[in-house]
Amino acid sequence: MTDNEVVLRLEDVVKTFPGVRALDGVQLEVRAGEVHCLLGQNGAGKSTLIKVLSGVHRPDEGRIEWLGGEFKPANPQAAMKAGIATIYQELDLVDDLSVAENAFLGHEPRRFGFVRRGYMSRHTRQILTRLGHGEIPPGRMVRSLPAAGKQVVSMARALSHDAKLIIMDEPSAVLAHDEVDNLFRIIRDLTSNGIAVIYISHRLEEIREIGDRVTVLKDGRTTAANLPARTTPTRDLVSRMTGRTIEYVFPEQSTQDRGEELLRVDGLGRAGEFADISLSVHSGEIVGIAGLVGSGRSELLETIFGARRAESGTVTVRGKTLRPGSVGAAVRAGLGMAPEERKSQALLLGEPIYRNVTLATFTGYARGGFTNAGKEIAEANRIADLLELRPRDVRRPVRTLSGGNQQKVVVGRWLLGDTKLLLLDEPTRGVDVGARAELYQVIRDLAARGVGVLLVSSEVPEVLGLADRVLVMREGRMVREAPAGELDEDTVLDLVMAGSLQAEEVTL
Amino acid sequence: TSNDSGDDDNNAQVNTGNNNANAAPGKQVTIGFSAPAADHGWIAAITNNAKAQAGTYSDVEFKTVEAGADAAAQRAALQTLVSQKPDVIVLLPHDGKELNAFGLEAMQAGIPVVNLDRAFPDAKAYRLQIKGDNYGMGVSAATYIITQLKAKNVSAPVIGEIAGMDELELTQERSKGFADTLAQAGFRVANRRAARFTADSGQQEAASLLQALPKMDAVWNHDDDQGIGVLAAISQANRKEFIMIGGAGSKAAIEAIQADNSVLKATVTYSPSMASSAISLARLIGQGRGMSDLVELQVPKEITLASETITKENAANYLKLGF
Amino acid sequence: MTTTQTAAPPAPEKPAEKRSWWRDDASEPLRRNLALVGVLILLVIIGIATRPDLYGDSTWVRNNIFTILELASVIGVVTVGMTFVIIGGGIDLSVGAIVALAGVWSTTVATQSYGAGGMIFCAVAVGIGVGVVNGILIAYGRLVAFIATLAMLVAARGLAAQISGKQTQVSTNTFINDIAAGDLLGIPLLVYILAAVVAAGWVLLNRTTFGRRTVAVGGNVEAARLAGINVKRHTLLLYALSGLCCGIAAIMLTSQANSAQAAMANLYELDAIAAAIIGGTLLSGGRGTIIGSLLGVIVFATITNLFAINNLSTEVQNMVKGGIIVAAVLVQQFRYKSLSQLFNRT
């Protein structure tokens, strides 16, 4: 398979942003029909690289060869015309257009300027069916789809082009297990038709499963090219990415007994989202919630935090019942939440990193209403060191950070202050292996200091490896609760999938 | 000044009065002039008249500053005028009360101020006040309506009113004169809409008024410029059962009255010719002369123009005063 | 450490129906529009209650509907253009000034000598021309739309004053003047024009690539750019479209007033923006409907009409108007959900 002709070749590509050399001489070689994986730490330049390929950025130096000719796309349209389609890391959909309109945005089938709606929706349905999601109505507003659904639409858009190369920038970050399998099925389907795929992910197991060859980036340079995806030892890959070896992923489980009960949730419910949820978190305990995308975990977390008003049930923190629908009450009671969608829910993109890190705590550093910038910067620097933020300069606007580094800022916010109970929703989404290990260690350390943690993650190993106790949710209900040691990945997946199968049966 | 263009083709109201003793050239005077930015025929005519009248004198240097959008802007503009040391200032203020302080200041600095049309509350703030009679306009309009309707023996008439910009005090005075006079005859205004001195707002308000009063006997429109729109609305609604009285006395209105082919039967004057007179008198003040027909050696302190009623009968006399 | 093991409870009945892939807010615009219709009905009921004498007369009622629609027609046409601009992520503060400039330009003696065709051509050309200048400044000069169109407002009114010599220019063209007076099958011509512009706007927004791209540009510029849409050109076209609507409105207004002047169409920008927003257009772009904007315009016109037939004085009018606007929006925001919450709380 890898003996196919080379379709894409990059030589010494350089791209600078004000103050940053994002790409500093990249080499890359992609063959027809292969899945070429890009690996690299957060901020290594992966997204920048693919934006250069798809005509969003113009390289400052270097040479790109595409299908044997020199390639200098002036804009995204030109790259698409040349047969390169891209699924970007940040969802690039228009909320108030329908699924079909998003899929065909920019190249709508039309007659005299009128959109051929029938044709477009038939075509979209075909693509969606091919993607295994024929149930999504093409006429539905994208706004009403959950993140996973939006990712499917992004893919549909890429497939709506007649592409010879499809670039996927962390497509699996918002997908659950079954969806990832589905994605891989599609990728195999594509490659068997000779289409090349560039695949970016921080999950090594995915790269092993779907990848053919791997190129590793570090600080904007290619540190290793064309490694065999299945056989290169993990230690090798990680050390080329990070320049060091990472011995373990999950820190040792703590042995200390859990303390007093911090959080008690009783019969919590919201119509159409989740029902009758009861759980508790003790001080020093990490409780993980596993479940499929759409099982209502984010909604549950947001409701506990007061960002949504509970329709039934109560949330009690250290014996005191919280006023429903009041974030202020939750924060005063010592709760903190790192929400799921960093851009829309967590970050002030134009503001400096340090102000984002201290967003929930700056009042604490203030005296008489006057802020203390020096203290804030110092604290933010501490967090930046802890989480290996790069670049390390905390005065830079968050907007200029790579996706994974933005995620670190979101999580870092709640490592400050005297949070008693931390609600983490997908805290490692898009975070590289190195930083991920650091993050796990930080979470464990917090627990060791007596903080309670309620963790939602779509990565079952993460839940099992990090949590003391695991809750499994399905379709808005709690279906299982057990100590992490009593569960293994297959059991959890079975529990979770059973639900989805059932749901599918009903839909049919 | 930069806006010379197009002044002289407008039929400005000037008094060339060659046989007047005061017409003889005298001491050189610099007259500073300020009026609000014109977005309306009447104000435009004020500025044109002033300029044209000044042009007839060889001994007058005329300096004008435009007053911009509001009283604050006018105050700022006047400051720059004062710094150029004119002999007399002729001023049509945005609002007499708001610019009273300026009048005081200038008078104290020894510059006589001629207030045009919008009175300063403080008598020390001006040397001469020349203005139209807003209240009298309402009185004249009402008087005309009363005689017409009484002649037709209408007992409980439906009377409409389309006022100008409601936030201006002059509009209030006009409406008050109108209502007071009607009340003396036992009449009242059935519906009053306030337009904005523009034809399009006149049309919109008139359309509303006509809809609110399906049958009407008379309507007074404060301003002939907005009257273009009012008349348009009336013809669009196909209504002609009532009489209409205008205000100010534009050339178009006077012609229409003369032609007598529309509901417009009369208009009550509020003539921008006062600007021409103001310049003449300012010159005399600057030269320390009096009005030759009067016994007094100096120009008097107050002059209020009468609001006359122009009808088909006397329209021919007023045509030359139409603006 | 205790291990609680809950047996999987029976799956909630028909979960798929309750919890589908989507949250059901697709009907949001429809609901808003229905609420606006409700507000309209309310206003009419107030009208009937306060002036039963007038509302008793069916000819009067018929005429009144047309009066309201005619009153709404000019600003309605302007609002259609404004709705596109706002959906596309911009704002056009110069609409009133464009209407004035186009109106004044097309009623100069020179232009009137070309007859009705010449006047219409002139108004439309001036409208589009100014719109294109706006568009160039915003799309290619990268000026903030608010500032660029504010500058244009000032400049265009100044030019209009210059051209007209600050005089009210009377239109002597009977064809133009008759538009506002004429009707067809008992319905005023201006209402037809409004209907045509609204229909064209609806089709353009909902059925053409131009409309769909407008939503994309306003809703997510970055996504639009990545999808290969020429955002700059599209932005330019949006302002040109708004200018075109202003040109049409200028002819309508000139016809209504039989004249044009530099101060005409005063504060139309505020009226048009307010109507669009009350109609559900998001000021930040990316969402809005033509029908909503039309309803917004009609609501405002009906309020004005209500005041006129009740002979409210200007100051009372204004105070009440503020209250009605707030109430109208509150009615619109009224949700079935809040109602059910209200009951649940007891």
Added chain:
Amino acid sequence: MTTTQTAAPPAPEKPAEKRSWWRDDASEPLRRNLALVGVLILLVIIGIATRPDLYGDSTWVRNNIFTILELASVIGVVTVGMTFVIIGGGIDLSVGAIVALAGVWSTTVATQSYGAGGMIFCAVAVGIGVGVVNGILIAYGRLVAFIATLAMLVAARGLAAQISGKQTQVSTNTFINDIAAGDLLGIPLLVYILAAVVAAGWVLLNRTTFGRRTVAVGGNVEAARLAGINVKRHTLLLYALSGLCCGIAAIMLTSQANSAQAAMANLYELDAIAAAIIGGTLLSGGRGTIIGSLLGVIVFATITNLFAINNLSTEVQNMVKGGIIVAAVLVQQFRYKSLSQLFNRT
């Protein structure tokens, strides 16, 4: 299958040093403000070139600077409040109406009988009161700010007309009237007031938690909410602050005009928004500076002054003004980058 293995090169040393300050993202506001100062200097140069006679006189120049600052003072105070509201993600169209209402209310005969203290208290209380109503409607009634404050504009002007009986109310209080006439160490009192308000605004925005919350709420409401900020209360406070500024401005304006009337402070909302935006405040919220807004106000006042000393007619003024605004923004947007690109292209 070939496997190229390159040893990891040493990390590039100190890339941060390459960065020059003016290309730095963080200095963006500073750069904008410097550009505005440049625009100011340009305007002064035009003034000198067109009126060398006046500019030759140093007393005149000194007086002229104060004239400009006095002209800017009232709108400057309003703009400080507006800047906060806009940074906080809102808009306040009612500022002009609040100034008028506060001015009229504090010059009623009844209020004037309480003396200067009573008048100032009344103006400030009315300003804050109206601001609080705005805030409640927007924060708790969830009305769109544009609509809520537009309704307030209409209503407050109506109420002002009602209170004043549409008469211009003369202020007979010499203390109030003397504020505008007075000076301290040769500098007019109004300029001190402006300076004080600007300084207070700067500290509030840049050095207090209130300011930080404002940026957070305007930059990303959801993030602010989830970080535990009471968004509703904060929004309310922002409108109250804007109302407070309007109250202060009302006293200043009353003092300047020795009177108040319902139509005063006409279109201040547009002026204030324009000044804030030219000063670099993002209309969509989350970014802006007080100094930028002040410079914006001064630029507008200087333009007006330039016209006055050159005695341009209003229509020419307006046309030129539009052009100058556009030019000013273009100067501001001028970037080092474009310059270097220009040279690189050869």
